[in-house]
Amino acid sequence: MGENGGVPPSHPPPPASPLDAALARVGDRWALLVVHALLGGPRRFSELSGALSGIATNVLSQRLKALERVGVVVARPYSERPVRMAYELSAAGRELAGALRLLAQWGAAGGGDEDQLRHAACGTPVEARWYCPACDAALDDATVDDPGDDGGGLHFV
16 A cells, blocks of 8 residues: 555656647746846856846746756856855756747737847848758648647648
8 A cells, every 4th residue: 555545656747748848847937037147157146146137046946956856957157165066957948948938039029020030141030940851841740740730720740
């Protein structure tokens, strides 16, 4: 039976989709803002706290630990006495840059043309597109397939 009266240990259910899996790792406001703040390179706790207006230090600490646990952030000591850490993105964390840019672009869409991401060379607002390198073709939602999809929206492979 076990110490808990025969109740099986609590395990979170497996993610229902790739989007569920992503949200389980970085699916809250502060986690995404921490990742964004680290895109420019390693930062100390105090630097992160200053860069993230409105975050409580205990919330920042929790998010950093959670992001480290799921392999998005790496903590490296820069001082032994007292122990102090600098935080940086892992390779998996750096891969979130594109997703964050897409979210920022989506968020800017309602804010007017001046908030959009722009091509540095000419200043034109940029557009994100799905692309198949094997076919050398731009794709739309209807041509991106997920065998388990119910047909209602964005499809993941």
